[in-house]
Amino acid sequence: MSGEPEAEGDDGLEARLKAYEGRAAAVACRGKDPVNAPMIRHWCEALGDAHPAYAGPDPVAPPTMLQVWTMGGLSGHGRRARAYDELLGLLDEAGCTAVVATDCEQEYVRPLRPGDEITFDAVIESVSGPKTTRLGTGWFVTTRTDVRVGADLAGTHRFRILKYAPARPRTGPTRTGSPRTGVPRTGPPGADNPRTDNPRPRPVVNRDNAGFWEGVARRRLLIQRCAGCGVLRFPWLPGCGACGCPDWDTVEASGEGTVHSYVVVHHPPAPGFDPPYAVALVELAEGVRMVSNVVGLPCDDVRIGLPVRLAFQADGEEPVLPLFRPREEAA
Ligand code: ZN
Numbered sequence: 001m002s003g004e005p006e007a008e009g010d011d012g013l014e015a016r017l018k019a020y021e022g023r024a025a026a027v028a029c030r031g032k033d034p035v036n037a038p039m040i041r042h043w044c045e046a047l048g049d050a051h052p053a054y055a056g057p058d059p060v061a062p063p064t065m066l067q068v069w070t071m072g073g074l075s076g077h078g079r080r081a082r083a084y085d086e087l088l089g090l091l092d093e094a095g096c097t098a099v100v101a102t103d104c105e106q107e108y109v110r111p112l113r114p115g116d117e118i119t120f121d122a123v124i125e126s127v128s129g130p131k132t133t134r135l136g137t138g139w140f141v142t143t144r145t146d147v148r149v150g151a152d153l154a155g156t157h158r159f160r161i162l163k164y165a166p167a168r169p170r171t172g173p174t175r176t177g178s179p180r181t182g183v184p185r186t187g188p189p190g191a192d193n194p195r196t197d198n199p200r201p202r203p204v205v206n207r208d209n210a211g212f213w214e215g216v217a218r219r220r221l222l223i224q225r226c227a228g229c230g231v232l233r234f235p236w237l238p239g240c241g242a243c244g245c246p247d248w249d250t251v252e253a254s255g256e257g258t259v260h261s262y263v264v265v266h267h268p269p270a271p272g273f274d275p276p277y278a279v280a281l282v283e284l285a286e287g288v289r290m291v292s293n294v295v296g297l298p299c300d301d302v303r304i305g306l307p308v309r310l311a312f313q314a315d316g317e318e319p320v321l322p323l324f325r326p327r328e329e330a331a
Pocket of ligand 1: 226227228229230231240241242243244245
């Protein structure tokens, strides 16, 4: 393809980048605060997680807080290793000046409790590419942070970024969608599957949410249901937050919902999105909530309590995304 950057096919570059695999990304870092009950409480309140293990006289920290204890805040840690900066510099020189975080994976080995003092190191685990994505061609850089309490490994946090050369902007007019409705560039008026020349980023599919995206590909919105206690959950998770059971099946959402809350995004512009557009927290008829876009009406008309209905929208050929339209229009 004519738009490929120089990085592709540069064997010398690949060898130089691969040489960074296994090198340190951060060395001998310490958590800024010990694991502590106030931060656990704030986290649980923000996420609405009332699990009793996280409260009371002898709480554990939610496992998903693992990265929290490693965060340096605005003042940072100042312990990023030179190898990591060198690697990013090489990619910059190769034209891969843009960066996007793609996904993270965590493994939990040992519970963290208030008073635990954590230390951590990070290693450049892999550099893979060049890979051509809709954003552009670039390299995936995965770092693995090992979080410890004393000599004990508490968990690992893998964080992956894509350093890429932004795809060459297309020439000619690319924005024919209505800025008032937030609907991306569309095909024939009234088409159910609007297409866009400025495609949205693809969803990150992992082993926890693969079933959800398989459902979406078949135009079905699937909600997880705990096999132990029957509680529905969304987004998809590997276990039940109510009873801890790892087994589940799915129920198909009716597609009916109401806008529980929303924001209208005016700024900043991002690839694949045409501001203004409405991002809503939709409460499905089944009781779970999901974040999506409300399309098909002026952003100013989106309101809390608006009845909406699921409307799958193909963004080009792929990915298919679950969106919501006002219920009157979808009927
Ligand atoms: Zn359950």
